[in-house]
Every structure is written in C-alpha cells, then in structure tokens.
Amino acid sequence: MLRYYVVAIVAFAVDQFIKWSVATFMDIGQKIPLISGFIQLTSIRNRGAAFGILQNQRLFFIVVTTIVLIGIIFYLYKIHRKQKELAYALALIFGGALGNFVDRALHGEVVDMLEFTFINYPVFNLADVYIVTGGVLVMINTLRVSRTEKA
Incomplete structure (x- = not known):
C-alpha cells in the first residue's frame, strides 16, 4: 500500500514545487x-474552483477536500490489493487534491499557471491535471470492470 502513498506524495511535491517556483519567480499576470x-506559463491566483466558480469559498473547499481525502484513504485501504489500477488513479487524485488543499488552507488561494493558447480555456495547475487524469x-x-462483470 505504501507505493500508492509514494505516488500521491510525489505528485503533491512536484505540484507544490511548480507552484512555489511560479509564485517566487513570476509576477502575477x-x-x-x-x-x-500551444501552451504557456501564466501566473495567476484563483480563490475559487475550476473555471473560477465559487470564488472566496475557502471554508467550503477545506471541508469538502478534507472529506474527500479521508474517503480516499479509507477506500485505498479497502481496494489496494485487488484493484491496483484504481488505487493508482486514487493516488493521483489524492496528490492533486492535497496540493490544492494546502494552497487554500495556507494562502486562501491556489496558484494556477498552465494556459493553453490555442483555445479559450481557463488557466489551471498541475494538481488539476492529476485530479482530472485520476478521474x-x-x-x-x-467501465472495464463493469464490462468484465457482464461477460
């Protein structure tokens, strides 16, 4: 089970390092x-969720993320031996959620920096990538397990 926590910790650490680097070496904007x-670094801060929704709802995000993180810990413990692929996916979600949680808890905002320049899409961060990829x-x-059970 340790391997899944290692994945989550590495994801968290890389996310935090990138955010720290952007916040330290780039001006906002x-x-x-x-x-x-295709893609550029754009230093912005986000006090909300994806697409800037729910601005300034820090306590809400802290409570919801705490519940999600605890749920992932319990579910990882339950499935880690039988469903390794699912456990790795949950580890990615955990690492990303923890990264954004720490930002909100300590700073009241999340550092976003990745911007696609070929489409009109909100600026996001590496934690968001982990969460979406894990999802x-x-x-x-x-879907794979559902199809296997039907067959």
Whole structure:
C-alpha cells in the first residue's frame, strides 16, 4: 500500500514545487511561452474552483477536500490489493487534491499557471491535471470492470 502513498506524495511535491517556483519567480499576470501557439506559463491566483466558480469559498473547499481525502484513504485501504489500477488513479487524485488543499488552507488561494493558447480555456495547475487524469482513469477502470462483470 505504501507505493500508492509514494505516488500521491510525489505528485503533491512536484505540484507544490511548480507552484512555489511560479509564485517566487513570476509576477502575477506574467506570461512565459513554453510551446509557441500551444501552451504557456501564466501566473495567476484563483480563490475559487475550476473555471473560477465559487470564488472566496475557502471554508467550503477545506471541508469538502478534507472529506474527500479521508474517503480516499479509507477506500485505498479497502481496494489496494485487488484493484491496483484504481488505487493508482486514487493516488493521483489524492496528490492533486492535497496540493490544492494546502494552497487554500495556507494562502486562501491556489496558484494556477498552465494556459493553453490555442483555445479559450481557463488557466489551471498541475494538481488539476492529476485530479482530472485520476478521474478519467477511475472512469476507465469502472467501465472495464463493469464490462468484465457482464461477460
């Protein structure tokens, strides 16, 4: 079971390092192209959730994220031996959720920095990538298991 916590801790640590680097070395609003016409670093702060919804709802996010993190810990313990793929997906979600949780708890806002320049899409951070990737993997796993059980 330790391997899943290692995945979560590494995801959390990388997210926090990137956020610290952006907050330390970039001014708010500053943009640095990474791949021209595709993606850039854009230093912004977000006091809400995805797409800027629920602005200034810090206590709400702290309570909900605490419940989610505790739920993931219990569920990981329950499934870690039989459903390894699902456990890795949950570890990614845990690492990302913990990264955004720490930002909100300590600073009241999340550092966002990844911006697609080829579409109009909100700026996001690495923790968001972990959460979405983990969520997609959970859905894929659920569909795969559902099809296996039907067969």
